[in-house]
Amino acid sequence: MITSYRKQRSLSRPVETRGVGFLTGADVVIKFLPANDNHGIAFQRMDLAGTAPVPARLEYTVPxxxxxxxxxxxxxxxxxxxxxxxxxxxxxxxxxxxxxAPEPPGGDGxxxxxxxxxxxxxxxxxxxxRPCLTVGRPLHVAAEDALSEVSCRPLSYRSLAIGYHLDYGSRSPIRPQSLVVQITPETFLAEICFARTxxxxxxxxxxxxxxxxKRTTAKDLLIFGPKGPIDNTLRASDxxxxxxxxxCLGDFALIGCDLHGYFDAFRSGHRLNRDLVKKLQLTHAATEGISTRAGAVA
Ligand SMILES: [Zn+2]
Incomplete structure (x- = not known):
């Protein structure tokens, strides 16, 4: 079901920052410009003259x-x-x-x-x-090897909650850990935004x-050796x-609207995250189609 519980928001003015791209090692300036209602998020490559902004939507993702x-x-x-x-x-x-450049600055990961x-x-x-898609029924996607999965189900209150369960086995230097966060700007700032790759x-x-x-070192993100992070310390034990x-939050946002529901992930990565919201989008479209026809009959 798509409804709305708030107005769309943009920025009061342009802002920018800079850094080094993790993949290419390029020096990158990133600018965030205000945009009109219903514009959504789009990325524009200023180093490729004349290319149009690319909408940050599921339809434009590449493997x-x-x-x-x-x-x-x-x-x-x-x-x-x-x-x-x-x-x-x-x-x-x-x-x-x-x-x-081909990528945003990596920052601290x-x-x-x-x-x-x-x-x-x-x-x-x-x-x-701002449109909001409320999860109406449980949905589930899993990797072919069944080692990772992500699902969503309805919540009894209006909110987006994301749970993640990480377990790479007893031999991994990364210990098993789980967390559920109800996402708001406040919880994002306090509990999530600082966590590094x-x-x-x-x-x-x-x-x-x-x-x-080539320009990224163990001080720029978390590189785990057998005894834990190399040349670095964790900002939180989890x-x-x-x-x-x-x-998950960044990948789910490619659906282009707010989400209400409980999203639960076990070892999932970017592809599976996107597969779930694609399925959610398709299921929603099908449901809307049925309800439209039902409305026409009525
Ligand atoms: Zn990441």
Whole structure:
């Protein structure tokens, strides 16, 4: 069911920040510009002259390992998820995000860099209502190997709650951890936005061998060796699961509206997160179609 419980919001003025891209090592300036009602979130590659903004929507996502990317008419933006989480967490619905590289700056691997920049402007309420999709019945998607899954179900109150359960087995240096957070701008700022990307030492070495992350070190994000984070300390004992909830929020936001319901993930990654909201979108469209026909008959 789609209804609305608040007005759309944008920024009072443009803001920007800068940093180094994790994948390409590019120096990146990222600008957040106010946008009109119903614009949504879109990313524009300013280094590719004349290319149009790419809407940050499910329809524009392209397959990637361990990250989310969007693409349209020759312009591709890699690693949108931490920017999307910052915007969704702060309830900024309409914004044009301009970057001069294939990816946003990596910052510290969390959403903190983007949140700090966005908070330099005020969030301003606009005229149009913000659509909200309320989960009407349970839905579930799982990986082919059944090792990861994500589901959603109705909640008895109007809210988005995300639960994540992380368990990589007893040999992993990352211990099992679970958390449920009811997402509001306040809880996002206090509990989620600071949580950094994490990766195993072996995975980081494999990425470097492929030419990625040449300027990224263990101080820039969480790289786990056998005894825990290398050259770094955790910001919370369960920082990893908090980051997974951040990723879920950023991926779910690609549906382009608010969500009300309980989302529950076990070891899921970006692809599965997107698959669930795609299924939710399709199920909703089908339900609306049925109710429209029923209305016509009545
Ligand atoms: Zn992430």
């Amino acid at each position: 990637r390992e361990r990250r989310t990317a969007i693409s349209h008419q020759g312009a591709t933006i890699e690693m949108t998820e931490h920017v999307m989480a910052a915007l969704a967490g702060l309830q900024i619905d309409n914004c044009l995000v301009q970057i001069n 969390s959403s903190q860099l983007f949140v700090d920049s966005l908070l330099k402007a005020d969030a301003v309420e606009q005229s149009a209502p 994490f990766i195993l030492e072996s995975e980081a070495a494999a990425l470097k061998a492929q030419g990625y992350g 920082e990893c699961v908090r980051h997974k909830i951040l990723d």
